[in-house]
Amino acid sequence: MSVYDVIVVGAGNAAYCAALSAQESGARVLMLETAPQDEHGGNSRFASGVLRFAFRGIEDVRRLIPEISESEMSTFDFGTYTEEQYLDDMGRVTDYRTDPDLTETFVRGSYDTLQWMQSKGVRYTPLYRQAFKIDGRMKYWGGLALESWGGGAGLVELENKAAVSKGIPIRYATRAMELIQENGRVTGVVVKHAGRDEEIKAGAVILACGGFSSNVEWRTRYLGPGWDLAKVRGTKFNNGDGIRMAMDVGARPCGHWSGCHAVGWDRNAPEFGDLEVGENFQKHSYPFGIMVNAHGKRFLDEGADFRNYTYAKYGKVVLEQPNQFAWQIFDAKTIPILRDEYKIRRVTKVTADSIEELARKLEGVNASTFLEEVKRYNAAVRIDIPYNPSIKDGRCTEGLEVPKSNWANRIDQGPFEAYAITCGVTFTFGGIKINTDAQVMAFDDQPIPGLYCAGEMVGGLFYFNYAGGTGLVSGAVYGRIAGRNAAQYATK
Numbered sequence: 001m002s003v004y005d006v007i008v009v010g011a012g013n014a015a016y017c018a019a020l021s022a023q024e025s026g027a028r029v030l031m032l033e034t035a036p037q038d039e040h041g042g043n044s045r046f047a048s049g050v051l052r053f054a055f056r057g058i059e060d061v062r063r064l065i066p067e068i069s070e071s072e073m074s075t076f077d078f079g080t081y082t083e084e085q086y087l088d089d090m091g092r093v094t095d096y097r098t099d100p101d102l103t104e105t106f107v108r109g110s111y112d113t114l115q116w117m118q119s120k121g122v123r124y125t126p127l128y129r130q131a132f133k134i135d136g137r138m139k140y141w142g143g144l145a146l147e148s149w150g151g152g153a154g155l156v157e158l159e160n161k162a163a164v165s166k167g168i169p170i171r172y173a174t175r176a177m178e179l180i181q182e183n184g185r186v187t188g189v190v191v192k193h194a195g196r197d198e199e200i201k202a203g204a205v206i207l208a209c210g211g212f213s214s215n216v217e218w219r220t221r222y223l224g225p226g227w228d229l230a231k232v233r234g235t236k237f238n239n240g241d242g243i244r245m246a247m248d249v250g251a252r253p254c255g256h257w258s259g260c261h262a263v264g265w266d267r268n269a270p271e272f273g274d275l276e277v278g279e280n281f282q283k284h285s286y287p288f289g290i291m292v293n294a295h296g297k298r299f300l301d302e303g304a305d306f307r308n309y310t311y312a313k314y315g316k317v318v319l320e321q322p323n324q325f326a327w328q329i330f331d332a333k334t335i336p337i338l339r340d341e342y343k344i345r346r347v348t349k350v351t352a353d354s355i356e357e358l359a360r361k362l363e364g365v366n367a368s369t370f371l372e373e374v375k376r377y378n379a380a381v382r383i384d385i386p387y388n389p390s391i392k393d394g395r396c397t398e399g400l401e402v403p404k405s406n407w408a409n410r411i412d413q414g415p416f417e418a419y420a421i422t423c424g425v426t427f428t429f430g431g432i433k434i435n436t437d438a439q440v441m442a443f444d445d446q447p448i449p450g451l452y453c454a455g456e457m458v459g460g461l462f463y464f465n466y467a468g469g470t471g472l473v474s475g476a477v478y479g480r481i482a483g484r485n486a487a488q489y490a491t492k
Contacts, residue, residue: 012041153278
């Protein structure tokens with residue numbers, strides 16, 4: 001029987017932050033990962049690496065990217081993204097359902113936590129795809145400035161390197177099955193490895209092993225009919241084990257259990273994420289074109305807001321369309337600004353010199369209705385309003401049943417390109433209740449002694465929608481808090 005101060009279940013971003021925080025607080029730490037070593041990292045490894053944090057201006061950003069030269073920094077216009085703006089965005093995108101205490105804690109801890117991660121070896125780089133060149137400077141928009149070096153895969157790689165260098169053992173292909181309790185306290189984990197069960201004792205346990213996005217039965221049970229047909233953007237190992245184990249010892253379920261982060265994802269992507277392709281099956285330049293369903297009709301406002309604030313809810317809308325797919329349509333005016341993910345080899349794409357030829361190539365789409373829809377859309381575009389992709393420019397349509405509120409351009413200049421998408425689930429919103437100390441709360445709203453939680457398992461942060469870059473940061477903040485508090489509890 002092995003004994004540690006703190007066991008961390010999981011090996012993604014939140015888990016690594018928890019383990020590193022517990023270790024620096026003096027605890028003997030063990031990490032458990034269901035996946036084999038070559039597939040470790042959870043959904044973090046499939047993430048884009050975008051980080052939404054509060055900053056007051058370029059000097060705050062500069063401290064996180066000291067290797068960038070003064071001359072290069074002079075070409076960036078990051079603007080500001082204050083804690084108040086961050087809190088407002090979290091309220092707005094969740095219809096003000098987000099837990100205010102949990103949200104304020106991670107928002108106000110976001111910048112300090114990124115600095116702490118930097119001290120552990122994590123590196124950052126400007127988020128170039130979040131900027132447009134305006135008057136000779138790179139103008140950043142939507143509150144996002146940086147991403148982790150190497151994306152999500154690079155983030156996990158550097159965090160793993162830090163954990164290994166600190167002597168933190170990681171047991172791969174070891175699935176946590178149940179929590180051990182003694183006199184109401186959580187004192188360890190029962191694991192299964194190579195077909196055998198084993199008890200591992202500890203002073204405290206931190207659950208940071210993801211939601212239930214890869215559990216097709218749970219998706220259908222909680223998200224509803226049709227969600228069994230969605231693709232999974234990330235790992236195949238997020239089966240809800242941590243949530244189940246926590247509820248088995250009395251944890252209170254919390255949050256939007258019928259909701260999830262779901263995006264437009266290549267229609268012919270595999271069932272689960274592919275580490276070779278990573279995030280590039282996503283297709284997020286839709287604000288600069290139009291989307292049509294099998295009937296050839298537009299069905300949502302592509303320009304309702306910046307992509308950062310709509311992409312995580314539009315996957316659900318695509319899933320609700322006939323046969324669970326849509327086509328994104330672009331013409332020569334906007335093709336040059338499509339994101340890099342549109343240029344990969346494994347993409348479902350058609351091209352044409354005329355809109356009539358494109359209509360014939362859109363598999364599964366009513367061609368005549370599509371042509372009429374494009375004609376109506378083009379006639380409705382307010383070309384008298386200036387187009388500016390770095391702001392919500394108000395360049396809209398008028399008179400359409402489904403409006404386009406910003407960045408409306410006519411689809412009228414060949415060549416044309418179209419990309420087929422379906423719904424890709426990123427992570428589920430429902431989870432378990434924690435307090436701002438990352439303690440897991442029981443049904444009587446008292447902490448369960450010795451049990452902590454961070455990452456996707458935390459319920460109460462996200463409802464209906466999501467602000468891009470929030471997941472990795474909230475996971476890191478609460479991972480750090482969980483590690484520190486679990487270590488203090490276990491070693492006192």
